[in-house]
Amino acid sequence: MLNFSGEALSYGRTTVLSDVDFTLRPGERVVLLGRSGAGKSTLLNAAYARMAESFPDIALIPQEHGLVPQLSVFHNVYMGRLDAHGAAYNLANLVWPFRAERRAIAPVLETVGLDGFARATVETLSGGQKQRTALARAIHRGGRVLIGDEPVSAVDERHAAALIDELGRRFGTILLALHDVALARRIATRLVGIRAGRIFFDRPTADVSDGDIHDLYRA
Numbered sequence: 001m002l003n004f005s006g007e008a009l010s011y012g013r014t015t016v017l018s019d020v021d022f023t024l025r026p027g028e029r030v031v032l033l034g035r036s037g038a039g040k041s042t043l044l045n046a047a048y049a050r051m052a053e054s055f056p057d058i059a060l061i062p063q064e065h066g067l068v069p070q071l072s073v074f075h076n077v078y079m080g081r082l083d084a085h086g087a088a089y090n091l092a093n094l095v096w097p098f099r100a101e102r103r104a105i106a107p108v109l110e111t112v113g114l115d116g117f118a119r120a121t122v123e124t125l126s127g128g129q130k131q132r133t134a135l136a137r138a139i140h141r142g143g144r145v146l147i148g149d150e151p152v153s154a155v156d157e158r159h160a161a162a163l164i165d166e167l168g169r170r171f172g173t174i175l176l177a178l179h180d181v182a183l184a185r186r187i188a189t190r191l192v193g194i195r196a197g198r199i200f201f202d203r204p205t206a207d208v209s210d211g212d213i214h215d216l217y218r219a
């Protein structure tokens, strides 16, 4: 599904990650861990760019959400499936949302705890509500693969766990960056630690000890 073999990931002439050996197989749930700036987003973005070439069936939750602040929650969630319709349908739905689309999106909003917010403009939402909108857009899109960059970082602990479980139920193959190790252990079949510009460990979740995690985050 995805394979990096000994590759360097760079911005211009600056290499962020070297010797990247990384695979993602169907059915895996892989979480990237590491200190801020370690290169988790860099690997996720490279993974998305490469996979999107061969798997259009992929949902993305970017770190900055990628929402249109001037549009409603409904419209932002609808955009998850923009490519399912032609321009005329999309434009009409922008001006006067179709009942079928409202009905399709309502349960998704309920799932992420945004029922009653369909008409709210995204710029009026809290950080956590914006993040829930981005989650709803990915869930509405659906597909075989989810790539998410800190998808529940702005949501309180209890709801974060419920939302992560929901993503686990909805998507067969998942690649996430998370800063919360307990959440990572909860969903991941494999944990990948990134440190000092390299993959520090890449192992089944059960084989990653608290000592490994301590070493990963140590200054």
Ligand SMILES: Nc1ncnc2c1ncn2[C@@H]1O[C@H](COP(=O)(O)OP(=O)(O)OP(=O)(O)O)[C@@H](O)[C@H]1O
Binding pocket: 011, 014, 016, 034, 035, 036, 037, 038, 039, 040, 041, 042, 043, 177
């Ligand atoms: N567009 C860019 N151009 C140049 N350098 C970048 C760019 N994006 C990120 N970097 C650099 O790459 C390194 C890794 O950043 P990245 O965002 O991948 O880390 P991260 O592990 O996702 O961090 P965080 O947990 O804070 O989101 C950092 O040193 C960062 O400054």
